[in-house]
Amino acid sequence: MEERNNRLLNAKLNKYIIPGIMMSLALQLGNIVDTIFVSNLIGVEAMSAVTLSLPVETIVQLTGYCLGISGSIAVGNMLGKRDKEGASKLFSATFIVTLVVGIIFSICALPAAEPVARLLVSGDGVLTGYTRDYIRVSMLGAPVIGIGLMMVNYLGVENHPELASAYLIAANVINLVLDYIFLRYTPLGITGASLSTVLGFLFAMGIFVLYIRSDKRNLHLILLKPGELGITKEAIITGVPMLIFMAANFVKALGLNTIIMNQLGEEGMAVFTVCDNVLLIVEMLTGGIIGVIPNVAGILFGEKDYVGIRVLCKKMLKYSYILLAVIFVLIMLFTEEITVMFGSGGGELGSHMVQALRIFALCVAPYLWNKFIISYYESIEETAIASFATFLENAVVVLPATLVGILVWKQIDGIGIDGIAAGFVATEIITAVAACIFRKIRHKNTSFYIVPDKNPGINLDFSIKSTMEEAQTVHKRIIEFCQEQGASKSKANLAAVCAEEMTVNIIRFGGKTSNWIDINLCLEDDLCRLRIRDNGVNFNPLEYQYDSEDFDIHGIELVKKVSKSMDYIRAIDMNNTIISF
Template sequence: MKSTDKFGTAPLGKLLAEQAIPASVGILTMSIYAIVDTIYVGHFVGPEGIGAITVVLPITFLISSIGMAIGVGGSSVLSRALGNDKRKKAFKTFGNQVVMTLFLAVFFVILGAFFTDDIIHVFGGMGDIETPAIEYFTILLFGVPFLAWAMMSINVIRAEGYPRVAMYAMIVPAIINLILDPIFIIVFDMGIKGAAWATTISYIGSAAFTLRHFIYGKSALKISIENCKPSFPIIKEIASLGSVTLARQGVISVLAVVLNNSLYFYGGEQGLSVYGIINRVLMFANFPVLGITQGFVPIVGYNYGAKLKDRVQQIVKISIGWASGISVVLFIVLMTFAANISELFTSDLDLIKDTTPVIRTVFLATPLLAVSLIISAYFQAIGKAGPALFLALTKQGIFLIPLVLILPLYFGLNGIWMAFPIADVGAALVSFAYYKMIRTKYAKREELDLKQNPKVENLEPLEKLENE
């Protein structure tokens, strides 16, 4: 567990780079394999295949996000426990994460298997897209528990201080998928089913890699029966913080229902295919912010647990600055090469023509994404589920879903695309204003608190509120 000691002592810029670069590389690799997967489907299955993937992925990620939620929530508990040198609690937390992930993932997979057709219809799988969407979803369900385990484990591994191992856990499925896609789709001529099996096997590979880390690797968090016994206080804490991630993914899934059905209504199968490409580009465009956010969380959690408030405030500023700067570079690339990006995914001239201007519209506010994501992650890392949940839901819940419903009434299909940059701007403004309000409000109390009770001088402002 000594690998976490550097979180409280190492220079923050160097520390963030050590944590964020592997996370970013892992996310970038995953986004590249998702892009390549869509390219194969687009060229060898057709626009309907892209539409099918667009319908199915929000469903599978909703189920597998249970693992992500348990991983993120548990990692916050782990990081603060390690910062406080409470190792027994850290071990117990991991054991409870294992049980929660496997039980809930399998339960929801069984539920998904019984209601496959209904679920596909709700998420917009209609017309020519319905049959390939059902085929894709049915196969992908087999891999969802493995994906849930991998997503949980990656967050735990990062919280332990092994960002490179977490990076490899994301690279492994990407390599597997990149190898199997052309074999299954082209050589075996399996079409959309080939893409589904390639993805499912890649999920299994990632799960096996992370399991190896806990059994044979450097991890001190070994799986044991004693630590897996349910501890309801720990489960409650994990669930409280994990609910932020789960709620975010839940809202994203609600957005997918609204968005897919709106796209089908205003743009037909073509509208869904355009968004299938946009969604893949979104994964690529967001990778630096997501990587920095994931690298930022364990650093904040540890330093908050160790009551090193100055380091917490500094890492927030550094992270937002870095993520915003990189996002500006990606913004320029997207605006300049929108047409070339569209051509990567399909040879269908109509689809290329429709997708190019949409890329330029959807990504207009890309540099602002860093503000909302990092500030939301800050509150989650320090164990404040309420503010984290509110900010996590701001973009999709408060802005994007209503805008997707309202703007098309006046602007048609273009109104859906316009909703994205408006939501990004709104979420960034709300997050920044909320963070400044909290800091300002409790900073004013700091001087008075120190005079009345000098023991609180090393506490974060939000922690002082709990002690009042």
Template sequence: MEHTAILNRNIYKTFFQYVSLNILSMLGISLYILADTFFVANGVGADGLVALNLALPIYNLINGTGLLIGIGSATLFSIAAGKGESQPGVRIFTQAFILAVSAGVILTLCGIFLNRPIAEMLGAQGEHIISMTATYLRMLMLFSCAFIVNNLLVAFVRNDGNPRLAMVGMLGSCLFNIVFDYIFVFPLHLGIFGAALATGIAPILSMIILSAHFIRRKNHFKLQKVHFRARELGNIVFTGLPSFITEFSSGIIIFLFNIVIMGIAGDIGVAAYGVVANLALVCIAVFTGIGQGIQPVVSVNYGASRMGNVLRTYLCGVALAFVLSLLFYLAARLFPSEIASLFNSGDNEQLQTLTQNGLTIYFLGFLFAGINIVTTSFFASIARPRPSFLISALRGFALVIPLLFLLSALFGIEGVWMTIPACELLTFMCCIVFIALFFRKHRVSLGHTRLYH
């Protein structure tokens, strides 16, 4: 099996193979919404940006649910494979698949019958904005099963030794979304409805591509009749919970920021934040790609008690995350005007100014966010959900909520932009403590290859 190959290959080559391919996969996911943002901004205008940003937390909820089930179950699958066990992996996949479909059906029904109340709950005001937000939500949530099951398949195909196919699936669906966003929004004039339709169809294409893993009979997991095990389902949920919190917390942050910014700068402020938040999601996706890329490598080596390789993989992930975070910050610092103008086809001066200021301050947080996300994924990869959950909770809501209201009260809109950098810095300090305690407890250094208790 590929899991044996992971143990026998050079750890650095394995790291770059899995991480590079997974970063591209996660970029595919993040570009779903960024493509919508670009085409809606230029084809619908500022009101479309407001509606899209108000609906974004629901996308985070759907995608986070897929990551919870997909990452949680695929991690347990890899750990079992590292121990040389195969049967538990089949059982885990079947239970996870049924859980994914069930969650997708519930969200789909909510989208059909509750799209308007959800739009109003998210802060949409005025009939025009409420109607556009509800339209986007209805179409997006109709495809909930596709989003969630696709995340499950991507995680299992990647962890089953085929990260290249997982990448092709995500990038193929991303390209489809970009092309049909343009077709639906401009030539067909379908507006925000067309943007949501293109986004919803995209994961279906990804699943069709991923089916090649089964057609070629390269899979070590499949659906079969199993007896549900409550403890195993619980382990899936708890192991995947940090990934869910990382994703869904973005939605919580966007929701809270929308409410606060609406009171300070109105609809244009929300539109500006929509641009900043969607660009930030692309950067977060890159960091998540690093975290998910190291997951199968860390899980298999941890299952085989090769802690030296576990440490090497973690350090490589942290180093790469920091280098990329520095590049993201420099881009926002050096080219804020050029970036903001891409989403400001109406040459709205207030939108331009607010977006530029937001980019230069908000992106400071990425100097720490990448390391925080990789550390969260590391602990989840070794089935240690407690520190992983704590880190996710700190940067997801425990620090963000009080900092948002405190800093916005003190500094207005500037305080809103300062919230994320302050939150990520404080979380980073906690990460240093957690990781130092873990490796000290197991007395691991780069020269060790076994687990010492």
């Protein structure tokens, strides 16, 4: 019996989308700004050096990015199961590990930068010097970048997507200003571009003070015993796809740089850099929408709210592809202007960039789908499928596809640059098809979502407006449902009384922000479970003390006494209470 109107969940998803887009925009904007400023104020060689530095950038970001995403998913599952203590321990452990690894990178920066640059770029030319200077500062700033990336992911699952986006926006505004100052008015050169990124991440950390002072926090830094650091394995297990993603990204960046430099030289690298930055722009806009999935789906999966998971996925996909269609049209209409923005300067190089970029744009639709399935399957703990798609997309397929594309296009036009774009289109299509086949092999006779179509047990699932008139109907609806399902009269009365008492107190206490209340009653074997979700002000019935005649706290005390267990959490910026009896 499904009557939930999903307005409450939809409203909260809408709240997450804009901050999610802003967060993704801010996260990718630094690389794009660096590339644009470097290409226009220093030169195309320096722009290529930024791309050649990507393998090192990937390693520097590895710990904070992976533990941030995987840790926040694992914490979301824990919070969905009401394990606040375990969630705080995991948060603290990932913070410590990220900081320690970052410090190790900083120590290695000065002696390692030169040999690493020589490994990435053959010879002792200007390109090698640019690459060395860029990666040296990135390695020195590893602790700052790692903690920053880790925290933005935890802020999303901690009901503060607006602070996560504010942090990254502030970091990139600072980066933008310092980029221009360092490159225009100082002799720092490409070192200034890298330094501005690190300083942006550092200075923007003042925003984290707002999170520390928030009364919505579920997570706290706590002192761990040496043996308790092992809880990090929870994040590592959940984050296997992200670890594979970052490892594959390293192989991908190093492999593509080698293939393109050997086959096409610096001109090919310049074209690839522009295409890669356009893909970053696509991810910057659509990735923020897809990024809502791990923040929310982990909690819904922990609560076994499979109906909510479907609502989430359909909404995020719809918004993503609408936005993607607009982006695709803009790329096709303004291809030449985009290449000029990245310093092509017209001429033969500009012509190659325009043609390659138009072919490259065809990969964005399957690319978005692959991003979606990886995020979704991670969130429901189907790490094998997510890892398979990640490994295909970022290592197994992309390198041979790019090499074959270049060699085939050389036979067509004698140049081969367009083969880079063709290789990327083939990679995304092959990955999408292979992931679908792999999922069908692992989970026969299931839909794409894998999880059940309905929540477990026999469910009454409905929504009411936050009014006393609507609250008066709750008791009757639950009694009728229990009678239809043959539940005992005593349990039916308990469920009806609990739901009515909680609903009345939510309406009285919830304030103006409380518009809808979702009520789910699940009959599963001998267990009766009542879940109530609302978007009112913070209201934890477990901690509320009687201090006013305005609230019928005696009703809540009654619920506590007659129930087997009662759990509360503030998640997805909503009050979530589960009562079992």
